Amino acid sequence: xxxxxxxxxxxxxxxxxxxxxxxxxxxxxxxxxxxxxxxxxxxxxxxxxxxxxxxxxxxxxxxxxxxxxxxxxxxxxxxxxxxxxxxxxxxxxxxxxxxxxxxxxxxxxxxxxxxxxxxxxxxxxxxxxxxxxxxxxxxxxxxxxxxxxxxxxxxxxxxxxxxxxxxxxxxxxxxxxxxxxxxxxxxxxxxxxxxxxxxxxxxxxxxx
Amino acid sequence: xxxxxxxxxxxxxxxxxxxxxxxxxxxxxxxxxxxxxxxxxxxxxxxxxxxxxxxxxxxxxxxxxxxxxxxxxxxxxxxxxxxxxxxxxxxxxxxxxxxxxxxxxxxxxxxxxxxxxxxxxxxxxxxxxxxxxxxxxxxxxxxxxxxxxxxxxxxxxxxxxxxxxxxxxxxxxxxxxxxxxxxxxxxxxxxxxxxxxxxxxxxxxxxx
DNA sequence: GTCTATAAATAGATAGAC
DNA sequence: GTCTATCTATTTATAGAC
Numbered sequence: 001x002x003x004x005x006x007x008x009x010x011x012x013x014x015x016x017x018x019x020x021x022x023x024x025x026x027x028x029x030x031x032x033x034x035x036x037x038x039x040x041x042x043x044x045x046x047x048x049x050x051x052x053x054x055x056x057x058x059x060x061x062x063x064x065x066x067x068x069x070x071x072x073x074x075x076x077x078x079x080x081x082x083x084x085x086x087x088x089x090x091x092x093x094x095x096x097x098x099x100x101x102x103x104x105x106x107x108x109x110x111x112x113x114x115x116x117x118x119x120x121x122x123x124x125x126x127x128x129x130x131x132x133x134x135x136x137x138x139x140x141x142x143x144x145x146x147x148x149x150x151x152x153x154x155x156x157x158x159x160x161x162x163x164x165x166x167x168x169x170x171x172x173x174x175x176x177x178x179x180x181x182x183x184x185x186x187x188x189x190x191x192x193x194x195x196x197x198x199x200x201x202x203x204x205x206x207x208x
Numbered sequence: 209x210x211x212x213x214x215x216x217x218x219x220x221x222x223x224x225x226x227x228x229x230x231x232x233x234x235x236x237x238x239x240x241x242x243x244x245x246x247x248x249x250x251x252x253x254x255x256x257x258x259x260x261x262x263x264x265x266x267x268x269x270x271x272x273x274x275x276x277x278x279x280x281x282x283x284x285x286x287x288x289x290x291x292x293x294x295x296x297x298x299x300x301x302x303x304x305x306x307x308x309x310x311x312x313x314x315x316x317x318x319x320x321x322x323x324x325x326x327x328x329x330x331x332x333x334x335x336x337x338x339x340x341x342x343x344x345x346x347x348x349x350x351x352x353x354x355x356x357x358x359x360x361x362x363x364x365x366x367x368x369x370x371x372x373x374x375x376x377x378x379x380x381x382x383x384x385x386x387x388x389x390x391x392x393x394x395x396x397x398x399x400x401x402x403x404x405x406x407x408x409x410x411x412x413x414x415x416x
Numbered sequence: 417g418t419c420t421a422t423a424a425a426t427a428g429a430t431a432g433a434c
Numbered sequence: 435g436t437c438t439a440t441c442t443a444t445t446t447a448t449a450g451a452c
Contacts, residue, residue: 014417014418027324028325029240029325030238030240030241030321030324030325031241032237032238032240032241033238033239033240033241035444035445035446036445036446036447037444037445037446045418046418046419046420047419047446047447048418048419048420048447048448049417049418049419051446051447051448052417052418056446056447057445057446057447108324109323109324109325110324112320112321112323112324113238113320113321113324114383115317115320115376115379115380115383116235116238116316116317116318116320116321116324116379117236117237117238117317118379118380118381118382118383118386119382119383119386122383122386127386127387130387131387131391134387134391154392154394154398155392156384156391156392156394157394157398157399157402160373160376160377160399161373161402161406163376164372164373164375164376165368165369165372165373167372168323168368168371168372169368171323171324171326172323172326172368173326174326174327175322175323175326175327175330176364178326178327178330178335179335179338179339179342183339183342183364184362184363184364186362186364186365190362190365191365191368194365194369194410197415197416198369198406198409198410198415201406201409201414201415201416202402202406206409206414206415206416207405207406207409207414207415208405208409208414222435222436243426243427243428244427244428244429245426245427245428253436254436254437254438255428255429255437256429256430256431256436256437256438257435257436257437259428259429259430260435260436264428264429265427265428265429
């Protein structure tokens with residue numbers, strides 16, 4: 001989905017505008033709550049155009065899902081392939097997830113919802129992309145273990161410890177505003193650094 | 209909502225059955241995806257009964273939200289009020305969230321979805337309950353700081369570090385099955401212990 | 417590629433009998 | 435408290451003209 005992905009910034013053609021508008025709509029209201037008319041309006045296209053470009057609302061949604069996880073997978077693999085120490089790769093992994101979550105604001109909310117419904121809309125291709133991310137992290141962990149710098153650890157647990165708080169933070173900007181005063185401020189960098197430190201502390205066995 | 213809450217196990221009256229069926233439906237499909245006819249069928253009541261007991265689909269959903277956060281708030285305050293060392297209270301806090309997430313299987317998915325839509329359905333009462341949970345954690349942190357055992361920390365960050373991975377773990381049981389082989393197993397207790405350790409390590413400044 | 421008009425199904429909500 | 439029947443609005447999707 002390179003065309004759609006590249007178009008997130010300033011959608012030139014109607015297909016890319018549909019993609020971008022749909023991503024925002026699905027993020028804000030979920031698959032069931034999303035409305036094709038509203039997507040059309042936001043994309044400044046006629047509703048029929050949506051069905052010209054995509055087979056159905058479901059197919060459009062799945063395209064967005066695939067694009068999301070494909071992008072994270074790619075970014076994360078780049079980190080794993082770079083000539084870096086395992087510790088740096090872990091930091092890079094955290095950064096990659098955060099960067100992707102920020103590059104695509106629809107990513108965190110959609111991700112949370114997919115978790116909530118047990119990946120109901122996740123097709124085989126997307127499932128592969130998700131596996132890739134997990135396997136990439138697993139590879140970094142094994143590399144660190146072979147180098148004698150990481151203790152053995154469950155990749156799933158490490159992954160959850162990284163991704164969950166990140167997505168939560170990125171997705172709760174508006175909710176935090178709603179909670180208002182009494183809830184202390186917090187910055188993106190603080191969160192990323194915090195997660196990097198914790199993850200490395202766990203991997204290096206510095207946590208009793 | 210004590211009546212509805214107590215009825216989660218074996219719903220005796222129709223109102224409680226509606227409540228329980230609706231909780232499951234909203235958890236599985238989200239607010240927009242939930243279907244009142246389906247709720248009626250699952251609750252073994254006539255659809256009109258739902259509107260007899262609750263003003264609308266939205267009101268029914270809000271009642272479930274309130275019940276959830278009220279319950280966590282209560283359980284968490286009990287931990288904070290107990291005569292325990294701050295460290296034990298933190299462990300208890302983690303346990304309380306996990307226990308509540310397990311006692312109400314609809315809790316984790318609904319929680320994730322509410323985060324995703326920025327608390328769109330959260331009314332004032334529910335907002336209060338959520339604040340209570342945050343404030344309770346804040347109280348435990350201050351107590352530990354006064355006792356010289358905890359370093360200063362952002363309650364929101366600590367809270368996210370606890371709740372996010374827990375909810376994620378509890379909500380991903382089915383998705384983990386879908387990912388299938390290649391994804392290592394993981395137990396509830398391992399997750400809880402892991403989160404307790406990490407949180408305490410952070411609070412005690414054992415993480416560089 | 418783009419638009420109008422509309423088909424067809426779904427779903428929230430209620431009136432009114434019992 | 436419970437049920438039948440139905441109204442009404444919404445919404446996905448498409449046929450067909452340009």
